[in-house]
Amino acid sequence: MRSGVATQTAGSPAARAVVPDATVARLPVYLRALHALAEQGRASVSSDALATASGVGSAKLRKDLSHLGSYGTRGVGYVVAELVEHITDALGLGERRPVVIVGVGNLGHALAGYGGFDSRGFAVVGLFDDDPQRVGERIGRQVVRPLEDLDALVRDAGGPIGVIATPAQAAQQVCDRLVAAGVTSVLNFAPVVLRVPADVDVRKVDLSNELQILSVHAHRRAAHAPVEVSA
Amino acid sequence: MRSGVATQTAGSPAARAVVPDATVARLPVYLRALHALAEQGRASVSSDALATASGVGSAKLRKDLSHLGSYGTRGVGYVVAELVEHITDALGLGERRPVVIVGVGNLGHALAGYGGFDSRGFAVVGLFDDDPQRVGERIGRQVVRPLEDLDALVRDAGGPIGVIATPAQAAQQVCDRLVAAGVTSVLNFAPVVLRVPADVDVRKVDLSNELQILSVHAHRRAAHAPVEVSA
DNA sequence: CCGACTTCGTGCACGCGTTCACAAGCGCGT
């Protein structure tokens, strides 16, 4: 299936020309804050208010929004609904994006049952595991399938995002299989560095890494300032 | 996050004076690669080999390691065991660091059962949930406790790292409670921006955010290069 | 003992991202 969406949104050609990665990484945060504001009934927001809600500086937020050809009104702020629309568009979430999850262990199970996907523009279209005991299990509105079905479903879904939640030892093999089937975006929870072709995008989430980074800061704090704050 | 206050000349040697945050974020990756090499029986590694295994450039790796003192041998490389020791030390993982997990839903359950903590220098010392039905449940070698016990255990553990795996609506409240009890490092899985005092360090892991970032790249790829070479 | 090879450590330049500060633009009250 060829992507007809390429020229569909011709309304703002220069807008999506270049959006810095650092900005892209913050857009989801803004989007979430905007959704929260929308549910509170707010119709418009100032950059300062939105920045505070997102935990960033107001100048940074304005520059970020300017990168995607922002529609803000001077003297007033941003129209919430409008901004939601533009960010959603910039994120490529105009239509629901399919996701397949491989590995239905502890983490995969949690991911499959996580409600945040559906409400954020994603649709889990497949769960896979190579353990025959797990195949057939029903999680959410999906049934765990054997790895043999992976190729067909990936092609059928038209380039879904692949989520790897397998043990470390199986991750590379699963990744290769996903890539071979046509996946070009991978979210990896396994604690390994995946080797992929240059045209495949991988993001890694490693729980231990995050804890270790926190540990450094905690250690620094403890070393430099022996907790004798107040008595 | 008081990252700007890095100019302290404490009693510690110059080695741990200043380690850039970007470097700190990569140290766990190196450490994992080193552990893998150690298990393969490798006694020493060149920067190039370790860099490849870690998915970074060799120059970057050498510079990173230089920030925590030069412990490499020219013409040979780094002694694996020695480097593991130094990185572990730099990460403040000389002794096992306690972790408490609040929220034992899907994700919290997965985290509590995750074996990666124990093997990486962390010890889960407490699981908490405010759902009476969950209290008393046994996960791994811990039992789920009520939130009332949180203060006492946090003080007893001596400033553990707090992991928040609650629904979004409860996250801020739980965070406040952790901070009040003395926690200064928080790993947040809830999709909210936590408000904390300046001396508390928060890292956020948001599954939806990661997917949305991937979505952008996938969308760009689809828009720019519809790979349809066949006629 | 010496030369050649290997690999670390690092000075330097480049580019990206962040931050400040201000001019331009818009609405509102008078």
Next chain:
DNA sequence: ACGCGCTTGTGAACGCGTGCACGAAGTCGG
């Protein structure tokens, strides 16, 4: 209609991180 205040959008300076390229240092073979 007109100025006044508020907020956006952005130009410019700053700082950090990255990558290159090379000197320094240590090992191995002759």
